[in-house]
Every structure is written in structure tokens, then in C-alpha cells.
Amino acid sequence: MSSDYRLLPVSWLNNIWQPDSYFKNAKQVTFQEMTIPNHYIWLHHDKTILYMVKLTLVLSCAMNFKRYPHDTQKCAMKIESISYTTDDLIFVWDPKVPLVVDHIELPQLDLVKNTTGDCTQQYATG
Template identity: 40%
Template sequence: VKLGIRINSFYSISESTMDYMVSFNLQQQWRDKRLQFNPNETKFKMLKLGEGTWLRIWIPDTFFRNEKKANFHDVTVANRMLQLNSTGYLLYVTKISATFSCQMKLQYYPLDTQFCPITIESFGYTTDDMYFQWMDGKAEKVIDLGENKILPQFTIERFIRRDCSQNYTAGTYPCLEVRFVLRRDIGFFLIQVYVPSILIVILSWVSFWINIESSPARVSIGLLTVLTTTTMSAGARASLPRVSYIKAIDVWMICCLIFVFASLIEYAVVNVMSRKKIKSNVIEKVSG
């Protein structure tokens, strides 16, 4: 059975649930010698079979191993096509919208690149009865991305095809997988996270130029920058799962928090040292 995929839309990539949604046309091609016919008798070399014909003939029992939820399209008619040529080759095309799981590694978030797969496997036939292969032709035609290479936060750089056949208790089942390489765009985080956090750190340095006797001003700036940095850090992690490892954005926000916290501590240290110096001067004057 030869397989091909044409992507219609690629959307809703979620880090919190680690999945993504895609609408695509699944193309399957195989030969059934029982259905071959003489083209001279029908005057047609290719026949388009009517709706529901796929229920009366053998079709591959393909399913998606990493699928969470999927459905066929029936507006305005069933979005399926079945063609038969005189030699018994059938082309079966179905339009599917599905949610696939994508185990993301977020150590470098938001400077990360993710590999999100679509895994197609046979449910009941082993490799002794059936095997999968990609359709003939260039890889770009077998797996057609259309105009969906740019997404709101990601860019589809390329895709990787591989054989994912696995050996189960009942035997080895045929499987093909395509992995989409998704590179995250940094523009959103540059505007919403990095630039504001840099400005907040610079704002915390303003207290160095304020008179040491102006305690309310210096304390207010220090507390304001610390609280703002903490709030930004929580907001940046709001859409992420509660993973146990440290991410790149965590390192950035921790460094910013250390800078603004250090500027507040600096005022406390300088204030204590200033009071000690004043006290020592007073003692010297009294003793003198």
C-alpha cells in the first residue's frame, strides 16, 4: 500500500497538552486484481467509484498511532474519493482533521526546535500480509505542505520520513512516519518578554543615582522591579506544562530577578554602611 499526505492546514500547536492539530488529505494506493477490467468494453481506463463503494471492497486498515482525536469531513458531501483503473489499481483519498500527540522537549524554550510526527500503522495486518511504502515521486509531492510552511509561532523547516515498523506479540506490523521539523520564531518573545525584562533591569539601576537619604523612592523602585519581574516570569510560564527540568526562559528570568534583587540589596548594604560611618564620625567628635 502506497501512502501520500497533502497538508491543508497546520494549527493549534500546544505546549501545555503537547499536541497539534492538522487537516490533511490521506492518499492510499494499492492493487486488487479482482477489480481489474477490460478498458475496451467500458471505453474508460479510469473509473470513479460512487459514494459508499469503500464499504463493499477491501481497503487498508490504516490508523494513526499517535492520534488523540480525529474525524472525517462530510460537508457538503463525504470528502472521500475512490478511483479504479483497468489494471486493478485503486486510489483512495480521504480528508481528515486530527489532533496528534507531540512529545516536546522544552529545555531550550523559546529557542527550541520541535519534531512532531504523524505515524501511520496497520491495525490488523502484519508485514506478512501487507507493507507500506511512500508513493512514487519527489518527497515534496508525496508529502505536500502546500502554503503552510509559516505558522503564527513556528516555521516548518522540513520533514523527515522513516520506517517505524514495530514487532508486537502478534507479529511485525507495517508503519510509516513523517516528522515535521518546527522551528519556533523568537519575534513574539523578543517583544513580550526579553525587551520588557531588560528595561525593568535598567529601571532598577535608577536607584543608584537617587540620594541615599531618599529611602521611600529607592525602596519603592526596588520592590516594584522585583514584583514586576516575578509577575513576568509567572506569565511567561503560564502556557507551559509543569516539567521538572529548567528551561532557557527560566534561566533568563532568574538572571533578571537576581539583577533587580541585587540592586535592592545594594541599597540596604550602603544604608547600613552609611549609618555606621556617621556613627563613627559622631564618636570621634565627642571623644575629641
């Protein structure tokens, strides 16, 4: 291998464990359809696997417009596991990967900042 990783065939998805992740506040999740596969599996030299998929999300976020047009709104993207607890699975955003693509265009809105955080919740089931 000439690079730090090797691109594996998409068929490997049938042979590796995948987390049962979902977006808690998503109204709609769409796999981006392309002429080439939008799933990627990288096998690194240290035997870790990176699985990537391109998704389009429509999120539901509570807004308060009492001070509009001088208001500030927050909208979180919440990722959870359906069946695993934090003893088994923890989602961590890679700090080297941007949260927002450069030059994002949101007409009439300004993206002031973006951050990551822990939104772990305790449920009665564990």
C-alpha cells in the same frame, strides 16, 4: 475512459477491502464534513484502486523545551494496522504527493523540513 482512472461511486466502499489503519499517536481523528462526499475511489487502467479520504488529525508528540525559543521539535504521524503484519500490509507514502500543503501557516513556528520514514515495530503478537 478519457483519463488514466475512473472515479467510482462511494457505494463501492462496501464491496472492496479496506486496511484497518489507525494513527498510533492521534488524540483525535475527524472526518472532514463537506457538502459533497469526502471519500474518493479511483480505478486505474492497471486495475489498481486508490482510496482517499480527507481527515483532520490532532497528534500527540513529546516535546522538550529546554532550549526554547531556540529549540527544534519533531512530531511524527505514525500509521499502523490493527490486525495485519508487514507480511500482509505495508504503508508507503507516494513520493509524488506532498507531505505538507504549500503555504501552510503556523503562527510563531517555522516548518523546517518534512520527511517520510519506516516506523515498523515488532510486537509480541506478531
